[in-house]
Amino acid sequence: xxxxxxxxxxxxxIPLEAGEKLLLDGRVSQRSxxxxxxxxxxxxxxxxxxxxxxxxxxxxxxxxxxxxxxxLFATENEWIADIGSFHSGQPSKLFxxxxxxxxxxxxxxxxxxxxxxxVPKLDRIFKVIVENKYVxxxxxxxxxxxxxxxxxxxxxxxxxxxxxxxxxNTQIASYLGITPEFLSKIRKTIAS
Amino acid sequence: xxxxxxxxxxxxxIPLEAGEKLLLDGRVSQRSxxxxxxxxxxxxxxxxxxxxxxxxxxxxxxxxxxxxxxxLFATENEWIADIGSFHSGQPSKLFxxxxxxxxxxxxxxxxxxxxxxxVPKLDRIFKVIVENKYVxxxxxxxxxxxxxxxxxxxxxxxxxxxxxxxxxNTQIASYLGITPEFLSKIRKTIAS
DNA sequence: AAATAGACTTAAACTGGTTTAAGATCTGAA
DNA sequence: TTCAGATCTTAAACCAGTTTAAGTCTATTT
Numbered sequence: 001x002x003x004x005x006x007x008x009x010x011x012x013x014i015p016l017e018a019g020e021k022l023l024l025d026g027r028v029s030q031r032s033x034x035x036x037x038x039x040x041x042x043x044x045x046x047x048x049x050x051x052x053x054x055x056x057x058x059x060x061x062x063x064x065x066x067x068x069x070x071x072l073f074a075t076e077n078e079w080i081a082d083i084g085s086f087h088s089g090q091p092s093k094l095f096x097x098x099x100x101x102x103x104x105x106x107x108x109x110x111x112x113x114x115x116x117x118x119v120p121k122l123d124r125i126f127k128v129i130v131e132n133k134y135v136x137x138x139x140x141x142x143x144x145x146x147x148x149x150x151x152x153x154x155x156x157x158x159x160x161x162x163x164x165x166x167x168x169n170t171q172i173a174s175y176l177g178i179t180p181e182f183l184s185k186i187r188k189t190i191a192s
Numbered sequence: 193x194x195x196x197x198x199x200x201x202x203x204x205x206i207p208l209e210a211g212e213k214l215l216l217d218g219r220v221s222q223r224s225x226x227x228x229x230x231x232x233x234x235x236x237x238x239x240x241x242x243x244x245x246x247x248x249x250x251x252x253x254x255x256x257x258x259x260x261x262x263x264l265f266a267t268e269n270e271w272i273a274d275i276g277s278f279h280s281g282q283p284s285k286l287f288x289x290x291x292x293x294x295x296x297x298x299x300x301x302x303x304x305x306x307x308x309x310x311v312p313k314l315d316r317i318f319k320v321i322v323e324n325k326y327v328x329x330x331x332x333x334x335x336x337x338x339x340x341x342x343x344x345x346x347x348x349x350x351x352x353x354x355x356x357x358x359x360x361n362t363q364i365a366s367y368l369g370i371t372p373e374f375l376s377k378i379r380k381t382i383a384s
Numbered sequence: 385a386a387a388t389a390g391a392c393t394t395a396a397a398c399t400g401g402t403t404t405a406a407g408a409t410c411t412g413a414a
Numbered sequence: 415t416t417c418a419g420a421t422c423t424t425a426a427a428c429c430a431g432t433t434t435a436a437g438t439c440t441a442t443t444t
Contacts, residue, residue: 061334069338071330084327120312127319134326135276138263141333142253145369146261149401169422177337182401184423341431361392374431376393 001030005053006105009077013125020119027111033098040096045089046082048106055102056163058171060095070175072137073099073163079129100166149178150186193222197245198297201269205317212311219303225290231298232288237281238274240298247294248355250363253286262367264329265291265355271321292358341370342378 003024010016040046057080060070074080085092115122143152153176157164173183195216202208232238249272252262266272277284307314345368349356365375
């Protein structure tokens with residue numbers, strides 16, 4: 001197992017010292033996840049922060065009518081977790097599932113708390129990580145409430161040019177907050 | 193000027209020591225803000241993190257057609273800032289405006305960075321603050337993409353029972369992502 | 385008391401997006 | 415190679431929410 005992608009990731013925020021890197025040993029575990037395999041399911045607490053080394057994940061909720069709503073995608077070098085459930089221990093209302101075969105590095109709650117205590121830099125690093133995720137989410141919310149479906153689709157293509165081809169149409173629609181049928185319609189209008 | 197509300201706020205996360213509290217002196221400034229007065233305007237970088245001591249603020253964006261979209265409200269003991277613009281120095285795309293006469297405590301970027309360096313606890317505290325804000329925003333996004341306007345309105349009443357009466361109807365509508373006219377319609381259906 | 389203006393409501397016509405249903409295309413397993 | 419299950423598209427009827435426009439209700443100013 002290699003922690004290198006994670007260490008590189010941290011180093012890009014603040015360089016860690018050798019001793020700090022050693023503390024990571026045994027507190028991070030690597031897993032290979034198959035396409036469509038879930039790493040978090042509704043009703044269970046979120047036990048890990050997961051760092052995507054390779055592949056892609058999708059976080060979504062299922063509403064009362066059984067419709068899926070995609071909150072975000074996480075690709076290489078991104079973190080994915082239900083932060084609320086992770087800290088509170090309460091059952092999550094979300095699913096996190098691999099969109100394609102993936103490799104992740106996971107940290108359990110007790111290990112992450114240990115690391116926060118013993119590598120104070122990590123408080124700073126994760127503060128910045130969460131700030132960045134917050135800004136992203138705020139932009140997504142703003143776009144969701146202020147643009148038409150077509151604008152959102154074009155913005156999605158623009159923001160994630162490589163993701164669009166890796167995802168089934170239904171998942172793109174569920175991210176955009178529309179039906180797959182309407183996504184087809186949009187594509188048709190754009191093409192002409 | 194009293195820093196007490198801010199100190200109490202920090203203490204609720206991790207108690208600060210006397211020396212740490214002293215470092216806040218001169219790095220936090222108090223301002224009284226009139227109803228409708230802006231503390232951040234589109235086109236200007238966000239220079240401060242603002243802590244609401246009393247009153248209420250609204251963060252919104254104006255789209256190409258001149259329509260306002262409310263992203264969030266911040267009331268007593270909450271922080272409000274355009275985090276992205278604050279750290280990058282880039283012009284903000286957002287407005288932040290007092291909904292009612294308010295009092296805030298503001299920290300400028302250089303002062304906050306100084307405090308992060310000299311009071312490492314603040315890295316931890318702000319990590320937790322941003323995490324909480326992230327969770328809130330994620331719930332809001334999820335609700336926006338998965339519920340009807342009426343469901344969102346009822347949830348809003350439930351989550352902010354006291355806010356509803358303090359706000360003009362147009363601002364509630366802009367938070368819910370609907371027109372004031374449709375909000376009237378919803379109220380009528382609920383009442384009957 | 386009258387005048388002005390901002391906030392809220394009502395209602396009819398309209399539109400962006402959904403629903404339902406059917407057909408087309410693709411994929412992988414046997 | 416073929417068959418079965420997904421996935422994608424098309425189209426018509428439908429509905430949630432918008433637009434436009436007019437009217438009501440306060441509150442404040444004069």
